[in-house]
Amino acid sequence: MILATRVDYRLLHGQVAVSWTSGLGANCILIANDKVATDSVRKSAMRLAKPQGVKLVIKNIEDSIKAINSGVTDKYRLFVVVDSIDDVYKLVQGCNQIKSVNLGLTTTREGTKNISKNINITGSEEEKLKGEFYNQVSHFQ
Numbered sequence: 252m253i254l255a256t257r258v259d260y261r262l263l264h265g266q267v268a269v270s271w272t273s274g275l276g277a278n279c280i281l282i283a284n285d286k287v288a289t290d291s292v293r294k295s296a297m298r299l300a301k302p303q304g305v306k307l308v309i310k311n312i313e314d315s316i317k318a319i320n321s322g323v324t325d326k327y328r329l330f331v332v333v334d335s336i337d338d339v340y341k342l343v344q345g346c347n348q349i350k351s352v353n354l355g356l357t358t359t360r361e362g363t364k365n366i367s368k369n370i371n372i373t374g375s376e377e378e379k380l381k382g383e384f385y386n387q388v389s390h391f392q
Contacts, residue, residue, distance in 0.1 A: 253319070253348050256331040258339050259355035262287065263297045263307070263332060267355075272302055272330055279306040279327035283315035283342060284334050312338055316345035336376040 254275045259267060262282055272280060280301060287293045288311040301307040306327065310318060315331070318324055319342075331349070333339045336357065343349050356369045363371035372380070 252325060252327070253329045253331060253350070255353060256333070256339060256342065256349050256351065257353040257355050258333055258336055258357060260334045260358050261356060262334055263300045265300075267330075267332060268300050268302050272305055275328070275330055277305065277328045277330035279308065279324070279329050281315060281318075281324070281329055281331045282307070282309045282333075283312055283331060283338060284309070285311045285338075287334075288314070312341050312345075316342060319346045319348055336372060336379060340379045 254277055255271070257267065257271065261267070262284065263280065267280075271277075282297060287297065288309055294309050297309060298307060308318075312333075319331075331342070333342065336354075339349075339352050343352070354367075354370050357363075357371050359365075359371045360373070362373050364373075364377075365371050366377075
């Protein structure tokens, strides 16, 4: 069961590892990210940051969608973390189990506008948020 899906460019860090995971009662964290899935150094760093007793799975976006849709994740109290609005958009498009999206920290980039503390989006990202899953989005730090 997916408890929450969060966009946070830092992926797994203290706030996600401790506050969010324990607050949700999650027993598994899925990091869905194409770059981290192929980067052994970043994967090792993520493994060091995970809370004790919580399973950590790191997959690319496509494999994350397959795992969620196959039902293999159903036995877990799952917390999904992605690093971008584009990634969460792909997940929402690919699987209907995601009922809400929490916007955490997104990076300031060229062409972004600040919509809330630490949340910066491009026009394209705004259209995705408004058009596809506007009612599923919350943004709290």
